[in-house]
Amino acid sequence: MKINTLPAPTWRWLRMNQGETDFDAGKGGRLLIAERRGDWTPCARDFSAVKGSAGEAFAALAANMEEKPLALSASGEALLRLCWRAEEGAALDRVRIAAEPGSRVTAVMDIAAPEGCSGEAGLETLLLADEGAELTLVQIFRVGAEGRSVVSVGGECAKDARIRLIQLVLDGRETDLGAHVLLRGEGSDFTARIGYRANRDHRIDMNYVVPHEGKRTTCDIQAAGVLEDTARKIFRGTIDFRRGSAGAVGAETEDVLLMNDGTVNQTIPLILCAEEDVSGTHGATIGRLSEELVYYMASRGMPVELIYRQMALSRLNAVAAQIPDEATRVAVAEYLNGADFDTDGTTV
Amino acid sequence: MSEELLKIEDLSVSADEKSILRGVDLAVGRGETHVILGPNGAGKSTLGNAIMGSPAYTVTGGRITFLGGDLLEKAVNERARDGIFMSFQNPLEVPGLSLTNFIRSAVEMRTGQKVRFFPFRKELLRAMELLDMDPSYADRDLNVGFSGGEKKKAEILQLLMLKPSLAILDETDSGLDVDAVRTVSRGVREFQKDRESALIIITHNAGILSSLHVDRVHILVDGRIVAEGDGSLVDEISRNGFAAYENKA
Numbered sequence: 001m002k003i004n005t006l007p008a009p010t011w012r013w014l015r016m017n018q019g020e021t022d023f024d025a026g027k028g029g030r031l032l033i034a035e036r037r038g039d040w041t042p043c044a045r046d047f048s049a050v051k052g053s054a055g056e057a058f059a060a061l062a063a064n065m066e067e068k069p070l071a072l073s074a075s076g077e078a079l080l081r082l083c084w085r086a087e088e089g090a091a092l093d094r095v096r097i098a099a100e101p102g103s104r105v106t107a108v109m110d111i112a113a114p115e116g117c118s119g120e121a122g123l124e125t126l127l128l129a130d131e132g133a134e135l136t137l138v139q140i141f142r143v144g145a146e147g148r149s150v151v152s153v154g155g156e157c158a159k160d161a162r163i164r165l166i167q168l169v170l171d172g173r174e175t176d177l178g179a180h181v182l183l184r185g186e187g188s189d190f191t192a193r194i195g196y197r198a199n200r201d202h203r204i205d206m207n208y209v210v211p212h213e214g215k216r217t218t219c220d221i222q223a224a225g226v227l228e229d230t231a232r233k234i235f236r237g238t239i240d241f242r243r244g245s246a247g248a249v250g251a252e253t254e255d256v257l258l259m260n261d262g263t264v265n266q267t268i269p270l271i272l273c274a275e276e277d278v279s280g281t282h283g284a285t286i287g288r289l290s291e292e293l294v295y296y297m298a299s300r301g302m303p304v305e306l307i308y309r310q311m312a313l314s315r316l317n318a319v320a321a322q323i324p325d326e327a328t329r330v331a332v333a334e335y336l337n338g339a340d341f342d343t344d345g346t347t348v
Numbered sequence: 349m350s351e352e353l354l355k356i357e358d359l360s361v362s363a364d365e366k367s368i369l370r371g372v373d374l375a376v377g378r379g380e381t382h383v384i385l386g387p388n389g390a391g392k393s394t395l396g397n398a399i400m401g402s403p404a405y406t407v408t409g410g411r412i413t414f415l416g417g418d419l420l421e422k423a424v425n426e427r428a429r430d431g432i433f434m435s436f437q438n439p440l441e442v443p444g445l446s447l448t449n450f451i452r453s454a455v456e457m458r459t460g461q462k463v464r465f466f467p468f469r470k471e472l473l474r475a476m477e478l479l480d481m482d483p484s485y486a487d488r489d490l491n492v493g494f495s496g497g498e499k500k501k502a503e504i505l506q507l508l509m510l511k512p513s514l515a516i517l518d519e520t521d522s523g524l525d526v527d528a529v530r531t532v533s534r535g536v537r538e539f540q541k542d543r544e545s546a547l548i549i550i551t552h553n554a555g556i557l558s559s560l561h562v563d564r565v566h567i568l569v570d571g572r573i574v575a576e577g578d579g580s581l582v583d584e585i586s587r588n589g590f591a592a593y594e595n596k597a
């Protein structure tokens with residue numbers, strides 16, 4: 001099926017307008033609630049208008065699942081920690097979260113699999129941030145070198161609401177991820193911090209779409225990552241200033257470190273403007289480490305391979321440091337520093 | 349006569365096809381402190397970089413021997429592992445890598461052994477105290493948002509933790525306020541206590557030298573060492589400048 005479709009197909013990037021995946025799943029039921037803090041209640045709201053980043057085919061697949069979505073709403077200060085534990089085979093789960101007016105809600109999803117497991121994780125997460133709410137979604141991908149994840153995120157912000165997204169792809173043979181966040185309410189905001197690394201012949205396909213509808217809405221998408229061996233990555237970032245979004249500001253920035261020549265690094269920044277008084281920017285730093293930086297670190301005894309490894313880690317650490325939940329932050333740090341990504345793909 | 353650590357013979361270095369050093373000789377023994385003085389652009393940093401092995405410079409002639417072995421054959425990190433350290437004029441910033449983790453990796457490379465965290469941390473904090481550094485800097489990203497003076501102190505902190513056999517300090521005192529110069533020279537003095545280690549100090553200020561023991565002073569002008577002497581040469585240059593030496597190059 002087609003996945004991660006650009007909202008406005010372009011002729012410039014012919015075959016990159018969307019990705020392609022053979023992911024298929026007939027059941028779910030892999031999701032566990034690991035921790036729940038604050039005031040959570042079952043949620044009966046309608047999420048059918050919320051679009052996910054993976055696109056229609058994936059949404060249709062998700063809609064066919066037998067299991068009901070996990071649907072919760074939260075008020076006040078609340079935290080939910082979910083674990084998706086892969087087993088062999090594919091499964092798809094659905095999550096719906098509503099953050100009630102003025103709430104401060106954090107949802108953490110740890111998508112994990114034991115090393116060597118070739119399980120496939122499908123996850124569709126839809127979010128509603130009510131007026132003045134701040135909803136933070138953290139997704140950690142650590143499914144081992146054989147695992148695959150296909151993740152769709154969709155959200156809508158009411159007036160002065162904010163959705164923060166942190167996604168960290170630590171490994172995986174194939175990872176499809178992204179977010180589609182509609183900034184409907186005036187003054188609403190979407191912030192995304194994405195960190196990833198891919199080696200061997202692994203593939204990461206990303207799709208971020210932010211339609212601005214409300215006045216003075218803001219978005220800031222930052223993706224930082226490392227590619228090694230013959231890994232491929234495609235990043236699609238669309239900031240869509242629709243009619244009525246006067247005063248809106250959007251920015252997307254990318255920082256990619258290429259460890260060697262065999263990697264494939266593709267980027268499609270798209271800024272659509274149907275309104276005059278808006279500002280959208282795209283910036284990218286794509287490249288290798290500066291000779292000066294390598295010299296500085298080498299002068300402290302580090303061989304070049306270690307310098308690259310450290311710099312790769314530092315990019316992921318910088319994103320991990322933004323995770324608001326301490327337990328998750330520690331787990332990620334341990335995963336990063338313990339099960340280290342060696343240049344030849346073995347774990348140290 | 350102390351045991352020889354570093355021996356530079358007839359060294360010529362160029363960068364971007366421009367010849368910078370033209371036949372430099374220098375010998376440094378264990379436990380000695382050497383000072384290199386010279387006008388801007390004379391080639392002082394180039395000399396330090398050639399010893400450290402910067403890829404920006406090409407050695408076009410001569411030899412450098414360190415601990416009896418051919419230094420020029422070695423990669424930068426091997427030189428560091430063998431005991432050479434240079435403090436940078438402009439240390440680089442590394443977001444996402446903490447000062448602690450950076451120094452810990454460096455120490456592991458130097459010693460070839462895993463560092464035990466708690467004794468390491470204790471020693472690090474003690475050295476930071478000696479350098480008047482706020483302990484919270486240990487967990488900050490390397491040099492990110494550090495002031496010029498703080499970066500220089502972080503370099504001296506690395507010097508104290510790495511305990512090299514030969515340290516080259518390239519204008520570690522420039523841009524520092526009076527108190528910071530005093531703090532940095534306290535750090536350098538601490539390093540000098542190890543009688544096995546040698547120092548090459550590149551500077552424009554007599555200030556940092558006033559409280560340090562100096563064995564030998566070399567005047568570098570236009571890529572050549574034009575005069576040498578004991579510590580009194582520092583005072584002479586402070587009074588009269590380099591004019592008397594410039595036509596000798």
Ligand SMILES: Nc1ncnc2c1ncn2[C@@H]1O[C@H](COP(=O)(O)OP(=O)(O)OP(=O)(O)O)[C@@H](O)[C@H]1O
Binds near residue numbers: 394
């Ligand atoms: N990487 C380089 N590429 C080209 N030229 C260089 C390079 N590095 C130094 N030079 C030139 O070589 C000369 C010596 O430079 P160097 O930095 O060694 O001087 P210095 O004695 O350290 O001066 P200062 O006291 O100003 O620090 C200068 O003319 C400089 O412009």
Ligand SMILES: [Mg+2]
Binds near residue numbers: 392393437
């Ligand atoms: Mg210099």
